[in-house]
Amino acid sequence: MDIRLAYGETGLTLAVDPEVTTVVEPVHQPAAPGQLETLRRALREPVSGPPLRDRVRPGQTVAISACDGTRPQPRQLMIPAILEELDGLIPAADIVILVATGTHRGNTEDELRQMFGSEVASSVRIVNHDARDASQLVWCGTHGNGVPVWLNREWTEADVRITTGFVEPHFFAGFSGGPKLVAPGLAGLDTVLVLHDASRIGDPRATWGVTTGNPVHDDVRAIAAATGVTFGFDVVLNRDKDVVAAFGGDLLPMHAAAATFAQQIAMRPVDERFDVVVTTNSGFPLDQNLYQAVKGMSAAYQVVRPGGTIICAAECRDGFPDHGLYRPALESADSPQALLHDIASRSATVPDQWQIQIQAKIQAANRVVMHTGFLSDADLAAVHLEQTHDITAAVADALAAAGPGATLCVLPEGPQTIPYLSNSHQPLE
Numbered sequence: 001m002d003i004r005l006a007y008g009e010t011g012l013t014l015a016v017d018p019e020v021t022t023v024v025e026p027v028h029q030p031a032a033p034g035q036l037e038t039l040r041r042a043l044r045e046p047v048s049g050p051p052l053r054d055r056v057r058p059g060q061t062v063a064i065s066a067c068d069g070t071r072p073q074p075r076q077l078m079i080p081a082i083l084e085e086l087d088g089l090i091p092a093a094d095i096v097i098l099v100a101t102g103t104h105r106g107n108t109e110d111e112l113r114q115m116f117g118s119e120v121a122s123s124v125r126i127v128n129h130d131a132r133d134a135s136q137l138v139w140c141g142t143h144g145n146g147v148p149v150w151l152n153r154e155w156t157e158a159d160v161r162i163t164t165g166f167v168e169p170h171f172f173a174g175f176s177g178g179p180k181l182v183a184p185g186l187a188g189l190d191t192v193l194v195l196h197d198a199s200r201i202g203d204p205r206a207t208w209g210v211t212t213g214n215p216v217h218d219d220v221r222a223i224a225a226a227t228g229v230t231f232g233f234d235v236v237l238n239r240d241k242d243v244v245a246a247f248g249g250d251l252l253p254m255h256a257a258a259a260t261f262a263q264q265i266a267m268r269p270v271d272e273r274f275d276v277v278v279t280t281n282s283g284f285p286l287d288q289n290l291y292q293a294v295k296g297m298s299a300a301y302q303v304v305r306p307g308g309t310i311i312c313a314a315e316c317r318d319g320f321p322d323h324g325l326y327r328p329a330l331e332s333a334d335s336p337q338a339l340l341h342d343i344a345s346r347s348a349t350v351p352d353q354w355q356i357q358i359q360a361k362i363q364a365a366n367r368v369v370m371h372t373g374f375l376s377d378a379d380l381a382a383v384h385l386e387q388t389h390d391i392t393a394a395v396a397d398a399l400a401a402a403g404p405g406a407t408l409c410v411l412p413e414g415p416q417t418i419p420y421l422s423n424s425h426q427p428l429e
Contacts, residue, residue, distance in 0.1 A: 005391075005412050006239070006283035008315035008373065014278060014410065015392045020399065021408045022274070024419045027265045031242035035074075038246050039081040042233065046249025047257045052231050053085045056160050062086065062095045063158035065181040066165070068128075069099075069107045069115055070285055070292055072241045073166045076117040078233065082162060083124070096154055097126045100165075100185025103192055105323050106130065127154065131189040143226045144219030147195060150188030151227060160230045163251060167234050167258040169266050169418045171298040171358065172201050174211040177234040178255025179224035187223075195219055198343060201357055208302065208418045209267050211259060224251055234258045236265065239413050269422035270409070273305040275402035278395060280313045280414035287314035287414075289321045290375065290383075294359045296414035301362045303409055303419045309367045309398040312414075313391055316372040320379075329356050330383035336363035369394055 001018040004011050032038040043052045056062070064082060067073040079097065086095070097116070099107055106128030113121045120126075129152050130136055138156045140149040155161060165177035173180060184192040200206055200215040211217045232251035235243045236258060244265075247258040281287035281296035293314035300310045320327040333339035339360040362368060369386040371394070377387045388394035399406045411417055 003410050003412055005278070005313050005410075006280045006287075006414060006416075007313045007371075008287065008317070009284045011283065012280075012313055012371070012391065014395065016395060016408060016410065020406065021410060022270065023410045023412065024268050024270065024417050025412055026239060026268075026417045029236075029238045029244040029265060031238065031240070032244055032246070035077060035243045036081060038243060039077060039235070040084070042246035042248035043081060043085050046231075046254065047247055048250040048253035049231075051085075052082070052162070052233075052248065053089065055230055056086060056089050058089050060090060060094070060159035061157075062090050062160040062162065063155045064095065064097045064162045064164060065100045065155065065186055066097055066116075067099075067181070067185075068101045068104050069111050070104060070288055071166065071176075072237065072282075072285055073164070074235065074237070074241070074243055075115050075164070076120070077243065078164050078235065079116055079120050079124075082164070082233065083120070090160075092123050095124050096158070097124055098152055098155055098186060099126065099128045100181050101129045101131070102184040102187070103131050103189060103324070105321070129186050131184075131187060131192060134188075137188045140223075140227050144222035145215065147219050147223065148190055149183065149223055149227065150191050151183065152186040155182075155186050156227065161228060162231045162233060163224075163229055164233045165235075167236050167247075167255065167262045168416060169208045169262065171208055171295050171415065172206040172214075172216055173220060174207070174209060174214045174217045175255070175259040175262060177258060178232055178251060179217075179220045179229075182224040182227065182229060183220055191223075198357060208299070208420070209263055211256075221252060236262045238265075239416060266416060267418045267420060270303055270419045271422055273303050273421070274308065274409040275305055275406040276309045276311065276395060276398045277304045277409045277411065278311045278313070278391070279411040282414045282416045284315065284317075287316065289318040290314070290316050290370075290372075291320060291326050291355060293370075294355055294362075296411070297362050297368060298358060299411055299415040299418050300409075301366065303421065304366055306365055307367075308402070309369065310362070311369045311371065311388065311391060311394055311398065313371040316374045319374060326356065327383070330359070336360040336384050340364055367398075369398075
């Protein structure tokens, strides 16, 4: 049986034995008929509160928060829909689009044109948020469970603040989108470090599909509520990155409705753990680097048996990436177990420590094999990962090593589908 894996922009074919294989995919949803009209309807008929246009007055300034280039948000559709609603009320000169990078690198001019479309990029000012640039940040007080909050100055000083994003399960924040487009998206480094510290990330409720009681998501919601969002605008996508549903309105009720919808599509129960799990990071743009590919590993980790094998196909055209301390930190210890010990022994003062902690936890418990197009065997070995250049052969070898009766699970869309044990985890608790 051949299975098409989401990998880069072209995909990858995996041949498996159907007798031992369970394929876990999202419930397929066709693209909404008339995607632009679906977006308009969300802006005009919100989940909660008045339509967007009724919340805006002439003479006000507007800031729009949008996902960075590592996310497949349909910005080229969502932003024009918003601009259409603002037409005649707010001139383009009084609107700024803020790319909610968190601690990621800023996007280049060419990338911004691809992300937003040439017309938007030529008519509206677009600014990459920089969590490390103190001149971009404003102190907003302490919120949630003791989180020191620094936010983007242009965001806080705008009269109207609109978040735009897409909602899918997230491996420690529960779901993406919604309040995450404020913090960590537009937050300062000190804020991000606390939101992603070891105590929050290590909490068992900081996981896929859990929002209420999740210490990360609870604090993210608290920050957005305390600092103010005028209108939230999120979409849910299918495997082809088409819009299947759109949600607008008061931020938190809007996001809760979108998360409920996404959970029904993306989270699938299974009865038992598997000896081998093959995963991806949902293809381009999500599999641009190893840092992002940890999400695919984490999805597989939910249902692999202790000591089992995870095989992750992620193109990694942007490498680790090489900016930041992610790679040096992974290379700093002799083993994943030693790295976990190092993390536990120091406070969260290093960017990316949360991602490193999750990756080290997965690698300490399981064999992890990568299939990439842009990282060498030596690159991966330096961070305690293996490489395979033949993913079908790697699966066969792993099943043979596991012995008679070994079982395989395949997540062709990676973290677009989150499997969970039906007797031990309830999404959206």
